[in-house]
Amino acid sequence: MTSFFEVILKRRSIRKFRDQEVEEDKIRKIVEAGIWAPSAGNMQPWVFVVVRNKKNIEKIKAMSPGMFDLPAVIIAVCRDMGLAGNFEENISIFDVAMAAQNMLLMACDLGLGACPVRSFNQKAVQVLLDLPEHIVPELLVTLGYPDESPSPPERRKGVVFLEKYGGDGWF
């Protein structure tokens, strides 16, 4: 069994996928991992739209310059602005990001490749997915069986300090 830390280290942004379907139980598990993310005030301001139809995926890809291959699945990670009130409006973006991160790690643990895409037109995706005005797509998580294994990019050093900024640190 892969340890949790190994999953974190192993996860890469996968942009090339094999032409292979992803099993429904795996997609369900990934979405479930998303809904168990932490959330400020337990607001859970997220909405997820799972897209598996190839034609619909092609349409979303056409309006998403940050998507370079045809994934088997797209999960639109949306924010319900009706739930994200005054206090929550800014903070709710963190909630949907944390939900997306849970999904990316779950996908990796299931042997799938995934990539969070932000370079897409939010209005266009709202139109394509019939999202009402208050359901805003914030990230598209692309999923599929990986057709590449990118090397890990270097991590920036000197980012962890002990007790105060600029003093002794780790890493």
Add this chain to the structure above:
Amino acid sequence: MNDGELNKEFFELLCYVLTSARGLMDEPKMYGPFRLVDTASRIISILEKHGIADDFLAEERKKIDEGKYSVMESEEKFKEFLDRIIQDFAEELKKS
């Protein structure tokens, strides 16, 4: 040639170009040249699919797809990659 398919592919390319134009207003500066070179690759891909691209274009498309992600590594590498591609095209243009 299937005109319907060609039309669909160019329509999707136009969607890509237009959404890129809007996206670039808020995105990092280096995404601009990246989107343009990616557009070049996509145009050649369509031409290849319909048997219109010659060997030169097919070869350049491969080079573009291999090199375009250097934008994620360093600006310098990406610049060198673009310079090489442009030089190839200039040499090809000179032959005509």
